[in-house]
Amino acid sequence: MVTTDNNGATVTPPPTIYDVARAAGVSIASVSRVLNGQRNPREETRDRVLRAVAELGFVPDGAARALSARLKEVVGVVVRRPQLLPTEGVFADEDENLQFPDMINRGMEFVAQRYGYDLLIRSVDLHESDGRRIFALARKSDGLILHDQVLSADQLTRLGRQVPVVTLAATPTPTTVNVRSDNQAGMRELVRHLAGEHGYGSIAYLGGHWDSPDNVARFEAAAQQAAESGLEFVHGPQWQGNYCAAGGARVIEGLLADGSDLPRAIVCANDQTAIGVLYALGQHGIDVPGQVAVTGFDDIPVARHLSPRLTSVRQPIQDLGATAFETLHAMISQAARDQQPRGRDIVLPTRLNRRESCGCSPERPGTEGLLP
């Protein structure tokens, strides 16, 4: 019986397995067995335990369970993002690049629930160098999923020896598995489209964080395909963005202030950047796609609701998260059996979604991505 009184603040600690055992008239071992479905307990035992559990509203303490069963049912997730003070002005500039990692996390969470796992989220600064906080998170979890390249290859290898680790959009090591999407194929398809279907003569690549593996892969694929398609390829320090709308807008403002000529098409490292570019071009009365075409990467939901609608390379965002979790879960389950196939690089397909910002004409909704 829970004590009820008029003071809401009275603390009633949750019942323990001892309370249940006492109420059911059995040992705590029996309670545990019934709850964990071990070794068919007698019908009557089961009933008494279940009744007591229901009556007391018993739920096992996570820490005790974790310590005893050597399983926390928690996966640590590390996201790399600017650690800014929540001052309005500053934050307003930077907090837009949330959407992509958050959607990936949601894909993880979806799968995690099916296994009874929860996600322990922690973000680290873009420039965080020592991995101490990440090793600490590992001790609160059964395994780790790391967005981006937050650790050096050496650190990763060492971490992967202690605990199962899956990276996202990074590089596999001998002890860790990586999951990413096919930047190369997606970017090449996009550039081929700009050259072939639209006949543009020049494109620029507006980059994301310079050290992001995704950014590097997209840049290189764009450069190679541009060369193969005979396009002039513009890039360089003045084209350096930061995956955020504000970064994209800043690049455009800078170029216009310098009086630079814009290329016929601007290929952005991601959709957020493209949003900033569209905005800045709009402010200066430059028509998209009439004067300058603009494309994104990721295909986040809002891309469909911009004007003009944003042409973008679709990443299987939620799938990335789901796959990362499934992979990690397999590693955790097999941990006891030791030897497992580490060092893999799992690549998920991408696909070009043509909308108006690249110069294509509007099409009926619903046909997106179904084009040949």
Place this chain on the structure above:
Amino acid sequence: MVTTDNNGATVTPPPTIYDVARAAGVSIASVSRVLNGQRNPREETRDRVLRAVAELGFVPDGAARALSARLKEVVGVVVRRPQLLPTEGVFADEDENLQFPDMINRGMEFVAQRYGYDLLIRSVDLHESDGRRIFALARKSDGLILHDQVLSADQLTRLGRQVPVVTLAATPTPTTVNVRSDNQAGMRELVRHLAGEHGYGSIAYLGGHWDSPDNVARFEAAAQQAAESGLEFVHGPQWQGNYCAAGGARVIEGLLADGSDLPRAIVCANDQTAIGVLYALGQHGIDVPGQVAVTGFDDIPVARHLSPRLTSVRQPIQDLGATAFETLHAMISQAARDQQPRGRDIVLPTRLNRRESCGCSPERPGTEGLLP
């Protein structure tokens, strides 16, 4: 020494406090004391322990620490969102309303880090009725932050007796504290603006989830202010959205298909809804704000980058999360000392950000929200 061999998959379990004690030639109690800064250990003891810790890369196991110290340093966060299969078409429709709760979570996380806490995220379905999964999450955490009204008042009161609980945008109970923003003041300011400055004669309210306390508060404030300002106030079942862009677009499509007249201004329950409305109106060649004005609520970052730029009521999004965490943390710390002020309703201020979608003329950037 960590075993190194050529097989990356070899598992090297993390060192325990016993390993450290052995290496340092002291008892595990001393190790614990040095690490937790208790009762000034002798200089030499401290040095030996610290050296061993560094050498072995020791980090205490979270579960063992939690069980022993009765503190997990984990806060559970429950978000209410549609639990859909990651099928593209379906997800594409619904996963846009992520941004707002995710930004709140980020505000929490920012503060949580300073206290050495992590967030354990779990989402439950919009229509989840029984709170079992939430009570289970409570056993993995030191306290809970609940977005929205995910539990009945009775369940909340009961939960709050077992563990510290803070709700967001809900209603306080005798055992829980609520944090929300001032929907009423923000919405009234907005409607007053539409009536007073722009002289519109009619407005509609395009709603969010019908049972969301935020939605109810915004609806009622809009209705009251409309009445006081002598505006015709349009609403009803055909104006029922779902906080998502797709929902907003669907409402507009439905109205136009019925041949209904649109009011002079559409006040949306949140920004995501407004994005869908802008899009649908654009598809039908209806000029915003010339023919119909549109406003949002929340002021998410992308609102600034739409065309026309979206007029919206700014909620202190990150502050909501930060305040929720700070409040919960205070409750956790004082848990031992029992009696605490529960039942509070903490209200954060809102503010109208006028941009072009309501009919205001463009202004210099940087002056947003600084108008009288």
Place this chain on the structure above:
DNA sequence: CTGAAAGCGCTTACAG
């Protein structure tokens, strides 16, 4: 099938 007991890896009174 069930109970008594050991043990998971820590923290913290309790002695010395």
Place this chain on the structure above:
DNA sequence: CTGAAAGCGCTTACAG
């Protein structure tokens, strides 16, 4: 100041 020991709340061989 430091160590030996108890205890946190579970799970799981080990006996019976």
